[in-house]
Amino acid sequence: MSGLAGVYGLDGRPVDVSLLRRLTEAVAHRGPDGEGYWTDGAIGLGHRIARTTPESLGEKQPLLDERGALCLVLDGRVDNRAELAAWLRAAGVHLRTDTDAELVLQSYALWVDGCASRIVGDFAFAIWDRRRRRLFCARDPLGTRPFYYRDDGPTFMWGSELRQLLDTLPLDPEPNEGVLGEYLSSRLVDSRETLYRGILRLSPGHVLTVEDGCVRTTRYFDVDPRREIRYRSDDEYAEHFREIFREAVRCRLRSVTPVAVFLSGGLDSSSIVGAAARLVRDGHVAGPGFETYSLDFTRPAADERSWVDDVARMWELPVRHARADDA
Numbered sequence: 001m002s003g004l005a006g007v008y009g010l011d012g013r014p015v016d017v018s019l020l021r022r023l024t025e026a027v028a029h030r031g032p033d034g035e036g037y038w039t040d041g042a043i044g045l046g047h048r049i050a051r052t053t054p055e056s057l058g059e060k061q062p063l064l065d066e067r068g069a070l071c072l073v074l075d076g077r078v079d080n081r082a083e084l085a086a087w088l089r090a091a092g093v094h095l096r097t098d099t100d101a102e103l104v105l106q107s108y109a110l111w112v113d114g115c116a117s118r119i120v121g122d123f124a125f126a127i128w129d130r131r132r133r134r135l136f137c138a139r140d141p142l143g144t145r146p147f148y149y150r151d152d153g154p155t156f157m158w159g160s161e162l163r164q165l166l167d168t169l170p171l172d173p174e175p176n177e178g179v180l181g182e183y184l185s186s187r188l189v190d191s192r193e194t195l196y197r198g199i200l201r202l203s204p205g206h207v208l209t210v211e212d213g214c215v216r217t218t219r220y221f222d223v224d225p226r227r228e229i230r231y232r233s234d235d236e237y238a239e240h241f242r243e244i245f246r247e248a249v250r251c252r253l254r255s256v257t258p259v260a261v262f263l264s265g266g267l268d269s270s271s272i273v274g275a276a277a278r279l280v281r282d283g284h285v286a287g288p289g290f291e292t293y294s295l296d297f298t299r300p301a302a303d304e305r306s307w308v309d310d311v312a313r314m315w316e317l318p319v320r321h322a323r324a325d326d327a
Contacts, residue, residue: 002075003027003048005164006126008135008156010213015044023157024048026164038062038071043128043135047073053254054287059099065109069130072105075145075160076123079251084118108136116207117220126158134211141221143204151215152198165199249275250284259290263319265307277315292319
């Protein structure tokens with residue numbers, strides 16, 4: 001988790017550096033390992049970094065390409081690193097480092113608007129393209145990483161959290177009654193509007209461009225209900241699922257510190273813990289592995305301790321327990 005911030009003067013006025021710093025400092029908790037700023041005329045990018053993967057230990061953002069034509073800020077994790085690097089190198093791209101940020105930056109340099117559809121992982125990022133005089137932003141298909149923005153005035157602003165932008169509103173924050181109603185009815189339909197008028201979010205699986213004073217959003221990812229996967233037997237379906245599931249767990253164990261895994265004793269968490277334990281045991285995880293946590297309830301109807309203990313015994317894992325009554 002890192003923090004993004006940015007300011008773009010659509011009227012060409014130089015960026016308000018003090019505003020950029022305020023927006024960036026407002027998400028200091030998302031990136032305790034350092035901050036960075038970059039400005040160029042009317043555009044300014046800010047970043048708070050959390051160094052969570054081995055590749056990020058030497059990373060600095062905002063990140064410029066070799067010619068200084070592109071500048072990136074990224075909050076995210078790239079899971080198809082090997083595949084992406086192979087595509088880029090096959091196209092003659094020189095990768096200066098093995099960081100996720102370098103992979104994303106070079107992907108945009110090669111594929112421009114098509115880069116987001118090539119990246120597998122959790123991400124939200126913004127790239128200033130100096131040659132094209134355009135801002136390009138993208139959010140992962142599930143919307144795991146947040147991205148909020150304002151485009152209702154001469155200045156386009158964005159950030160990782162809604163509260164970053166609240167203080168930039170010209171008047172007191174005005175509730176968005178339509179979205180409030182959706183929340184209260186547990187039927188959230190609009191993925192773009194937020195609880196406050198004037199502040200929007202980039203929808204999952206969408207890219208946003210700001211060019212020639214116009215803000216446009218485009219969907220780059222969608223599920224095709226007509227697509228089918230056909231195998232000859234149930235065993236082949238099961239093996240395909242296991243392959244995808246193992247890879248999803250493995251990608252999330254890429255960390256410089258042990259990853260916390262919540263174990264409830266249910267099917268989902270027990271499967272994740274089992275897959276993680278086997279990956280570590282078989283030497284497929286280079287990092288420090290994971291630690292397992294569970295939440296204990298005193299009410300008999302909610303007590304899942306016996307199932308948690310079964311999983312712990314099976315994989316010979318210590319489990320750190322916390323009492324729900326103390327939470």
